[in-house]
Amino acid sequence: MRINWLSVSVLLFLLGTRPLALVHAQELTDPLIQIGSPGNLYSEILDEERKFWIHLPESYSASVDITYPVIYLLDGEQLLGGLAAIQQFYSFFRIPEMIVVGISNDTNRTRDLTPTVVASRHDSEVEASGGAPEFRAFLTKELIPHIDSTYSTSAHRVLIGHSFAGLFAIDTLVGQADLFTHYVALDPSLDWDDGKWLKQALEKLDSAQLAGHSLFLAISNEIIRFSDTLTFETVDSDSSRFSLGVRSAKKFVEVQEKLHNDLSFASKFYDQDIHGSIPLVGMRDGLVDIYDFWELKRPSLYNDPDTPTETILSLIRDQSQAREEGMGYPLPMELDLLEMLGQFYADVGQTTKAKGVLALASTYYPLVSSLHGTLVDLCAELKDETCAREHAIIADSLSGASTYQDKVDSVFGDSN
Amino acid sequence: MRINWLSVSVLLFLLGTRPLALVHAQELTDPLIQIGSPGNLYSEILDEERKFWIHLPESYSASVDITYPVIYLLDGEQLLGGLAAIQQFYSFFRIPEMIVVGISNDTNRTRDLTPTVVASRHDSEVEASGGAPEFRAFLTKELIPHIDSTYSTSAHRVLIGHSFAGLFAIDTLVGQADLFTHYVALDPSLDWDDGKWLKQALEKLDSAQLAGHSLFLAISNEIIRFSDTLTFETVDSDSSRFSLGVRSAKKFVEVQEKLHNDLSFASKFYDQDIHGSIPLVGMRDGLVDIYDFWELKRPSLYNDPDTPTETILSLIRDQSQAREEGMGYPLPMELDLLEMLGQFYADVGQTTKAKGVLALASTYYPLVSSLHGTLVDLCAELKDETCAREHAIIADSLSGASTYQDKVDSVFGDSN
Structure with missing residues (x-):
């Protein structure tokens, strides 16, 4: 005999069906959903005003003594809607409630997110690049302390980045791993500087000690852009710069999987997704991977x-x-x-x-x-x-x- | 030789990386993302005011002579954020731009979405049920005409529903298929009325002619709620009412796949998702399945x-x-x-x-x-x-x- 179906509501709860975590409209004329309260901070390091948006968990209350892990989401204006949707459907069930800080990268994007100075990329001149160390200093010394002093945060932090911001995420893991606990890199531009950056990064990863840290790497099917016949398996036979991005990602996976740096590492190739579509599925899979311990067992x-x-x-x-x-x-x-x-x-x-x-x-x-x-x-x-x-x-x-x-x-x- | 990398921007465009389709904040103090303009309509049929929310495509302009397909999304307050995120990342690339009408089902939900009157369900009394025909009449004679007269719509319509609303979607396909072109049913409550509804629905599907229509059925892993050992493959060995939901879904798939009603049918079991989490992945997969012709070939x-x-x-x-x-x-x-x-x-x-x-x-x-x-x-x-x-x-x-x-x-x- 099983006990009565009151249990359904308990288990609905146990398994994560809870009220919407999104900010809801207060007025009848308001939009249904409102996400991301704007914030800004003057950065002494970058000598400019920086924008960000805060998305607080459903249960967040400044008066209660609970701390929340924090997701730092680069390109916040592009990705916050997707991440908020993932939180709505997966918080409690597969991932903890988390504070999201969506960082604006609408201005000086290439300058802030790229690790080294290059003159050109893909035959186009690059105006400003190599500012990742300064941008990381802004995060380390200004933004994160500001967030920690304003909200009930724990020291558990996740960095999510797409494209150049994915490159920035892995560059941070390589150079200053302790800034974040977990990293999600969505189709990162690992072909930066024609492969020179990757070579150095892999050397540093070889000697790094990354216990307690994880990286989820999502790789999109950019191959369809330049070849009608190549696949993820066969793309290495192409030596053009068109395939350098996906070949660099494969190289990263291949090398990291053999290293003994104790990094918890997972990667996935998305046959049906391209560079522009990968953030939604990649963020979901990345967070579910990081928090695989979260789900209620049995x-x-x-x-x-x-x-x-x-x-x-x-x-x-x-x-x-x-x-x-x-x-x-x-x-x-x-x-x-x-x-x-x-x-x-x-x-x-x-x-x-x-x-x-x-x-x-x-x-x-x-x-x-x-x-x-x-x-x-x-x-x-x-x-x-x-x-x-x-x-x-x-x-x-x-x-x-x-x-x-x-x-x-x-x-x-x-x-x- | 391949031509220069200007092509990258063309192909970024070809492959769907476009500006955000979300409604953006106008004021610095506004939330970053605002989704769903509220609307309401007095229904003579239901004798009550009904709420809905409109989410227009990025390119929508009342002054341009373009018509858009329309998604009617039941439980709009729960699902619109997820659907908007899917549109942001997949419009142009895998799915067309579409108008979304998120229908509120916060009030009289069981009454409006269930096809027949029952006294109880899962040992709990059911206060009002069996109002699907009236609610469908509201859609047919009031809401859809209102939307068609207010926005630049085409006659191509998709109905998306979750749980009881998924039951409503399949009940509509069975009884009034031409109301929508395509149907996405997310973990529908196919065990309604202890299986009596399903039996009749499958009989009607047998004699139906559904060319030009499609149904995508997403089935979540509710099995983990009542069994530590059963799987999707073995769940039929359990005869309890706890497993009736998933057994009903399996039965539906098994029967429909043998019918010759010309319905374009696809279904997927989500091992890693439960009833509450399935809408996000199910809506994505359902829309990508419906619009498999949309993606740019080669x-x-x-x-x-x-x-x-x-x-x-x-x-x-x-x-x-x-x-x-x-x-x-x-x-x-x-x-x-x-x-x-x-x-x-x-x-x-x-x-x-x-x-x-x-x-x-x-x-x-x-x-x-x-x-x-x-x-x-x-x-x-x-x-x-x-x-x-x-x-x-x-x-x-x-x-x-x-x-x-x-x-x-x-x-x-x-x-x-």
């Missing part, structure tokens, strides 16, 4: 009444521990999820299991008065006076009342 | 100077014809794309090819004065006086000036 067990209490508690502990290891700081299973599970087990008469779940939850969230309050009721139902009194004292001390201790007295008799 | 040939003029013209004709067949009305290759190709060939000295492309373009877009103007210059360069005079007369008659005829006179001498 969700059906939560729904099966035959699952022993100890198994449920182990699942919750393992999930919380995997998240702590993955994020680099304690991040237990969500409070509202644990509360809903406890409520669900209580509703179907599995009081001991409910008590176990909420008692475990109270070790993760010791300051939440309502958890202890619910535990008072469950302990009372189980006729466990010691347990009821213990949680009543905590609940009342947290809320500054004597409600729960009075309640215990009325159930078990005055302890005095 | 794009590298446009970039290869050795490609004969006649081959280029054939490619353009074939592409335009495929789009006409796919859309159901003439929709030649984009004017700006043809102009850019012509300009590109002219720039690299392939004047005959440039002239051929633009002459073909002028048959698709006979009223565009600038096309004939450019042809005057190309014909003059080729010393083809007849051709130059012919296009000069048309260009001048369209623009109401004598600029081009004067120019031809100055090149070839006064014809008088």
Whole structure:
């Protein structure tokens, strides 16, 4: 027998169907969806005003003591809509809630995102290039400190970049890996400077120590632009500069996969996508890859009444521990999820299991008065006076009342 | 030899990298992205006010005589952000520009989207159900006529629905197929009424004639909610109501694939997605499936100077014809794309090819004065006086000036 379908709503919740994470219109005449609050910062390093946009998670509240990981998204004006959509459909289920900082690269794009100075590229003159070190200094010394001082951020940071910005992302991994935890490079311009940059980057990667960092590399099918017959497998037979981009990406994959720098590395070739379309699928796959530890393991067990209490508690502990290891700081299973599970087990008469779940939850969230309050009721139902009194004292001390201790007295008799 | 890398920008264009299709902020303090202009309509049929949101294509202009296909998106408040992101990254490249009407289903959702009256579902009482015929009448007689009279729409329509709205989509295909051209059903609730609805629907599909219509069915991995061991392949061994949803979807696929109703049908099981996450990937795959004729065929040939003029013209004709067949009305290759190709060939000295492309373009877009103007210059360069005079007369008659005829006179001498 399986318990009733109330479980559906619990599991909808467990598995990530939650209200929209997008900013919604307040007025009837407003657009339905509004994404990205504008911000700006004067950069002393770049000697200019820099624009960015902030997209906060659904649950974000300045007054609550929770910190969020941060995605730094280059070319914010182009990619923020796509990333917000991915967050809407995958947050909770496959990825954590995150703050997004969409950085404008509408001005001085080539200057800021390219690692070395070149005179020309693809037969066109390049006006300004090689400013990546300065732009990275702007991120390191100005933008990231500004964001960290303004929002509830954790030190877990992801950098996402496409094209030149993907090149910048990998150049940052190579030269200043600790600036971000994870990197997503979408069709990066690894053919920069006719291959000279790549050669040096691969040498540096060889001697780097990148434990705790990951890189997801998405490669689009640019081959169809210059050849009607070549494929990803056979493109190396072409030696023209037209194929240098995809050959450089293949080379990067081939070399990195043999290195022992402890980088967690994954790459994917998108046969059906081109340079312009790859950001949406690439960002989704990159984030799902980074947070592969996030997904709830064996969700059906939560729904099966035959699952022993100890198994449920182990699942919750393992999930919380995997998240702590993955994020680099304690991040237990969500409070509202644990509360809903406890409520669900209580509703179907599995009081001991409910008590176990909420008692475990109270070790993760010791300051939440309502958890202890619910535990008072469950302990009372189980006729466990010691347990009821213990949680009543905590609940009342947290809320500054004597409600729960009075309640215990009325159930078990005055302890005095 | 391949011609110079100016071609990159042409092919970026050919292959779909264009400016953002999203509504952008006008003011510095505005959110970066704003999607969905609110609309509403009083429905006599439903006797209530109905909300919707319009998302227009980037190129949309009320003053230009172009019609656009329309996507009717149920649960607009949940799905419009995702669909807008898909349009941003795939319009031009894999799908045409389309108007989106996001329909609100925040109120009376079960009533409006379910095909028959049931008393309960999954042990919960169902308050109101079976209103799909009335809701479909609202679409047929009120909303679609309203949209068609307000915007430049073509008769090519797509219906997208998720969950109950996916059930509504398939119920519409079964009962009133001609209301939409194409259908995308995302994890539809095909287990409605404990399988009774499905049985009848499959019988009706057996005798239906659905040539010209398509259905894309996306099925999520809901199995992980109730079983730790079953897979999509083995789920039929479970006879519980928990698995009825996915078993119903499998049954639908199995039966429809054997029918001879001429429906263009595709389905996909998403192992890594659940009910809540499937809309983003499902909408992308569904639209790419519907518009598989849209993608530019053999794009590298446009970039290869050795490609004969006649081959280029054939490619353009074939592409335009495929789009006409796919859309159901003439929709030649984009004017700006043809102009850019012509300009590109002219720039690299392939004047005959440039002239051929633009002459073909002028048959698709006979009223565009600038096309004939450019042809005057190309014909003059080729010393083809007849051709130059012919296009000069048309260009001048369209623009109401004598600029081009004067120019031809100055090149070839006064014809008088």
